[in-house]
Amino acid sequence: MPVVGLIQRIVGPLIVAKNMIGARMHELVRLGELGIIGEIIRLERDRAAIQAYEETTGLRPGDKVEGTGKPLSVTLGPGLMGKIYDGVQRPLPGIADKSGSFIERGMSIDPLEMDKKWFFQPLIKAGSKVVGGDILGLVQETPLVLHRILVPPFYEGVVRHIVKEGDYSIREPIAEIETPRGSIQKVYLAQTWPVRVPRPYKVMMPPTIPQSTGQRVIDAFFPICKGGTIMIPGGFGTGKTVMLHQLAKFIEADIVVFVGCGERGNEMADVLESFPKLRDPKSGEPLMARTILIANTSNMPIAAREASVYTGLTMAEYYRDMGYDVALMADSTSRWAEALREISGRLEEMPGEEGYPAYLAARLAEFYSRAGHVITLGSDDRRGSITVIGAVSPPGGDFSEPVTQNTLRIVKVFWALDSSLAHRRHFPAINWLTSYSMYFDQVTESYNKEVGSDWGRIVREAITLLGQEEEVKEVASLLGTEVLAESQRLIVEVARNLRENFLRQSAFHPVDGYCSKEKTFHMLRTILKFYRKARFAIGQEVPLNRIMSLPVIEEMARMKLIPSEEIAKVADEIDKKIDEEINLLVEEQARKKKG
Amino acid sequence: MSSLPHIKLASVREISGPLLFVETMPGASFGELVEVTTPTGEERWGQIIDVSEDITLIQVFEGTLDLDVKSTIIRHTGTPIKLRVSMDMLGRTFDGRGNPRDGGPSIIAEDELDVHGKPINPYCRAHPSEFIQTGISVIDGMNTLLRGQKLPIFSGSGLPHRLLAAQIVRQATVLGQAEAFTVILAAMGVTGDEAKFFRDEFERMGVMDRVVVFLNMAEDPALERILTPRLALTAAEYLAFEQDMHVLVVLVDMTYYCEALREVSAARAEVPGRRGFPGYMYTDLATIYERAGKIHGKKGSITQVPILTMPEDDITHPIPDLTAYITEGQLVFDRDLYRRGIYPPINPLPSLSRLMDKGIGGGKTREDHKQLSDQLYYAYAEGRIVREAAMISGEEALTERDRLYLKFVDRFEREFINQAPYENRDIEKTLDIGWNVLSVFPEAELSRIDPDIIKKYYRGSGSKA
Ligand SMILES: Nc1ncnc2c1ncn2[C@@H]1O[C@H](COP(=O)(O)OP(=O)(O)OP(=O)(O)O)[C@@H](O)[C@H]1O
Numbered sequence A: 001m002p003v004v005g006l007i008q009r010i011v012g013p014l015i016v017a018k019n020m021i022g023a024r025m026h027e028l029v030r031l032g033e034l035g036i037i038g039e040i041i042r043l044e045r046d047r048a049a050i051q052a053y054e055e056t057t058g059l060r061p062g063d064k065v066e067g068t069g070k071p072l073s074v075t076l077g078p079g080l081m082g083k084i085y086d087g088v089q090r091p092l093p094g095i096a097d098k099s100g101s102f103i104e105r106g107m108s109i110d111p112l113e114m115d116k117k118w119f120f121q122p123l124i125k126a127g128s129k130v131v132g133g134d135i136l137g138l139v140q141e142t143p144l145v146l147h148r149i150l151v152p153p154f155y156e157g158v159v160r161h162i163v164k165e166g167d168y169s170i171r172e173p174i175a176e177i178e179t180p181r182g183s184i185q186k187v188y189l190a191q192t193w194p195v196r197v198p199r200p201y202k203v204m205m206p207p208t209i210p211q212s213t214g215q216r217v218i219d220a221f222f223p224i225c226k227g228g229t230i231m232i233p234g235g236f237g238t239g240k241t242v243m244l245h246q247l248a249k250f251i252e253a254d255i256v257v258f259v260g261c262g263e264r265g266n267e268m269a270d271v272l273e274s275f276p277k278l279r280d281p282k283s284g285e286p287l288m289a290r291t292i293l294i295a296n297t298s299n300m301p302i303a304a305r306e307a308s309v310y311t312g313l314t315m316a317e318y319y320r321d322m323g324y325d326v327a328l329m330a331d332s333t334s335r336w337a338e339a340l341r342e343i344s345g346r347l348e349e350m351p352g353e354e355g356y357p358a359y360l361a362a363r364l365a366e367f368y369s370r371a372g373h374v375i376t377l378g379s380d381d382r383r384g385s386i387t388v389i390g391a392v393s394p395p396g397g398d399f400s401e402p403v404t405q406n407t408l409r410i411v412k413v414f415w416a417l418d419s420s421l422a423h424r425r426h427f428p429a430i431n432w433l434t435s436y437s438m439y440f441d442q443v444t445e446s447y448n449k450e451v452g453s454d455w456g457r458i459v460r461e462a463i464t465l466l467g468q469e470e471e472v473k474e475v476a477s478l479l480g481t482e483v484l485a486e487s488q489r490l491i492v493e494v495a496r497n498l499r500e501n502f503l504r505q506s507a508f509h510p511v512d513g514y515c516s517k518e519k520t521f522h523m524l525r526t527i528l529k530f531y532r533k534a535r536f537a538i539g540q541e542v543p544l545n546r547i548m549s550l551p552v553i554e555e556m557a558r559m560k561l562i563p564s565e566e567i568a569k570v571a572d573e574i575d576k577k578i579d580e581e582i583n584l585l586v587e588e589q590a591r592k593k594k595g
Numbered sequence B: 001m002s003s004l005p006h007i008k009l010a011s012v013r014e015i016s017g018p019l020l021f022v023e024t025m026p027g028a029s030f031g032e033l034v035e036v037t038t039p040t041g042e043e044r045w046g047q048i049i050d051v052s053e054d055i056t057l058i059q060v061f062e063g064t065l066d067l068d069v070k071s072t073i074i075r076h077t078g079t080p081i082k083l084r085v086s087m088d089m090l091g092r093t094f095d096g097r098g099n100p101r102d103g104g105p106s107i108i109a110e111d112e113l114d115v116h117g118k119p120i121n122p123y124c125r126a127h128p129s130e131f132i133q134t135g136i137s138v139i140d141g142m143n144t145l146l147r148g149q150k151l152p153i154f155s156g157s158g159l160p161h162r163l164l165a166a167q168i169v170r171q172a173t174v175l176g177q178a179e180a181f182t183v184i185l186a187a188m189g190v191t192g193d194e195a196k197f198f199r200d201e202f203e204r205m206g207v208m209d210r211v212v213v214f215l216n217m218a219e220d221p222a223l224e225r226i227l228t229p230r231l232a233l234t235a236a237e238y239l240a241f242e243q244d245m246h247v248l249v250v251l252v253d254m255t256y257y258c259e260a261l262r263e264v265s266a267a268r269a270e271v272p273g274r275r276g277f278p279g280y281m282y283t284d285l286a287t288i289y290e291r292a293g294k295i296h297g298k299k300g301s302i303t304q305v306p307i308l309t310m311p312e313d314d315i316t317h318p319i320p321d322l323t324a325y326i327t328e329g330q331l332v333f334d335r336d337l338y339r340r341g342i343y344p345p346i347n348p349l350p351s352l353s354r355l356m357d358k359g360i361g362g363g364k365t366r367e368d369h370k371q372l373s374d375q376l377y378y379a380y381a382e383g384r385i386v387r388e389a390a391m392i393s394g395e396e397a398l399t400e401r402d403r404l405y406l407k408f409v410d411r412f413e414r415e416f417i418n419q420a421p422y423e424n425r426d427i428e429k430t431l432d433i434g435w436n437v438l439s440v441f442p443e444a445e446l447s448r449i450d451p452d453i454i455k456k457y458y459r460g461s462g463s464k465a
């Protein structure tokens, strides 16, 4: 029998209840007449502290608290793709159907369509032995996603019955498994899972498989791997959200889970309007067909914001377990940490740095530890991955604050966004001097084989050049530009070229928005070819301003607007022109010297 | 909803800052409005912000001056704080509690709405896309405002944000649409002069009949400022989403709002966040700023222009910082521009309109708008670096290219940014001025603009360098 207790105190999102003996930690409860949802976050004798997932206005001491006997869980099954949920998996369209354009309280709505029929194709016969993670059959969930119906974790036994190929809803059992102890477990197309418990897997492996993003500065300089952990910190307006949207569109992944955690309503509206129109570059299907959105915006209740990242992670794990590569974006983990802080403050816990609870670091570590590249449960040793990319919004853009610092210790990739770059509209505003990726060597090695054998060499050359630019600029600012040698001026010019034409990438341009790694490679190689050739010419005393006014300069600048498929050809032509045009200058100079 | 008797009397146990600790009455609910009668019979407003079985914590909007423990009377109302709304609000001025302040009668209410509102379902939001022409070049050209956007002005003490706010109110139109904005002004902590300035402006514009003012003056209770913007936005939601109007809400000055928030937090002895402001200020501000937007299936819209003064001109101060983390961009004033006599003193570099791209371009403003704006940004950023360098090491050290940028910065500030408070430039004019100042450069320097656009609009004499 679930517990029924009484509200003792209400302070904002925190409720204290008494007569709660028998209630369990993280149990979901219903509060007051409206049945507002809450979750038990602390138990002390007969008293429970509850975080409310909805506004608490109107609740009174003495109102009843009804336990549900269940922890906060999500329903996992066909129908997740293309949905938009709040932080506790209530579909926002369903809420709109019931309450109109503004969100009312106390609503319960099924997370998945209960009666929709899915075409199920069994892959296993009655009599087979199965364990958790084995594939029972398939459902084509969307044109992009083949949903593998798995034996839930910890189930084991012999399949006594499995339905024939046909249409089934998530209410109908599709298989019965007899356990070694002789009991029968029914399996449905959908299952539930508590969000705060990571779903099990067999083996966690280090991320080593490169994951391209279609963003030049990332794929070349700060690349990521499947199953990696990435943070993207930056002050307001530096481009975190735009970058996460770009990744959601173009990252090399089967499934995308986007968690809008305490951010703007219009940004979710933007995704909802633009994603259905955008097509997956490979299949031509709408991107929404592989995307789940979780939207708990800044003005929605903060406890549900706290829960939203776990809701997202659990869905990600479910698809990972099918053997897919999943990318999860959280915008912004700072708002999640602030929700933790607020609840902790209301609980009157001992505050740590900047008022955050002492367990902030542990919670962040837990969160990112659910990323990874794994061998899943099941007898076929499938591989799946979850890449987690978290935006961080440091107050005042100051990276020394606790959320940035604690995240920095955990993640392997750091894309530091820079306000001064954003102010001059250099986007993505990733600071190329302070960012890093610990996957750089692995990725470079793979791309050497996959894209071009000198990938690593030219990428390193470009990074060096950008560093040299910084040094030259320092000299110039101290001693004036007059003291610079032609070769130093060339460094400045080529670095500018790199910044303007390679690093800068417009998210909103139909061609430039996505750049294949082949295109990235060709662009970089051509710019560096120019550099070497120009350096040679300067050695032959050709004046720099003659070189910089060659027609080929402009052609190089427009390379980013060439579609990926045509780039190899165009780059070849430009390379030829670089040789021809500079050779002419060198010959001319040689004649001048003689004559 | 509840069977509560309307009036309940409770006894006060303790008074601390703006807070009352009273014995909990049966039925007291979180967020409820209470009426407080002072020993001298004055009526005040309070709200329950913490309630347990025995103690209720009430914040008193008019402050606790003159209250005592013995004879202060507390009445529970059983409802949250509500605003009486109707079309009669138009043309009227209310105080920070929503009572008429203009000597006129109370309005006849069509409805009574909870001032805290409810969150708009993100699924129901329609993304803003209509360009609002403010007639101000640095806004229209480079930080475009759209209908349904929230775009604050970050000012500094003594800078002309009122003048700019009035100019926006006066000039804002949506191209091709005759319907004018309905304006709601929520003024918090303003002086008599400022209140008069706005009233005079509205009268001069002849728009009083489509203006609603909520006025909390500097001498009015500080805590009331927590309520004022919420009243204004409740009125706005009614006019926009029930009455199909396009509403422009000006909130001034959000800095005073935040200070009131800090006062309550300090009185509750909460762990302070940065500079003493509460850790939940982001979320609290979001419940104000997110009440802007457009909704599918509704004709009206709410556009917000909050104004705040940055303490010590510091944009990293929590008030501007958290605001910009919520709003869809910001217009940032620059004291240096102001000193040099540039009006409006908006520095485009730290300024931003996140929604701009959705509202400009061919068919909306002009095909060259985006690229022109990008080029102006780039050139202005470069130019300011050059100007700084020139100040340190002298103009002689500058290269040919640098000199062009130096020339550009000056012209850009004097011709493009600078305009008169009564000058209303249409978007064509703004863009043309942009091309004029870019004509300082040879075509080849305009690397952020496509050649065909350059061919069509470039008006410089400089040939390819
Ligand atoms: N890759 C890009 N290409 C073009 N413009 C960009 C790009 N990235 C960012 N921008 C510009 O910068 C603006 C701000 O970006 P964004 O909203 O992503 O910032 P943010 O870091 O998420 O800010 P906040 O923390 O306040 O949410 C965008 O509205 C857009 O104008």
Ligand SMILES: [Mg+2]
Binding pocket: A240, A241, A242, A263, A331
């Ligand atoms: Mg963002």
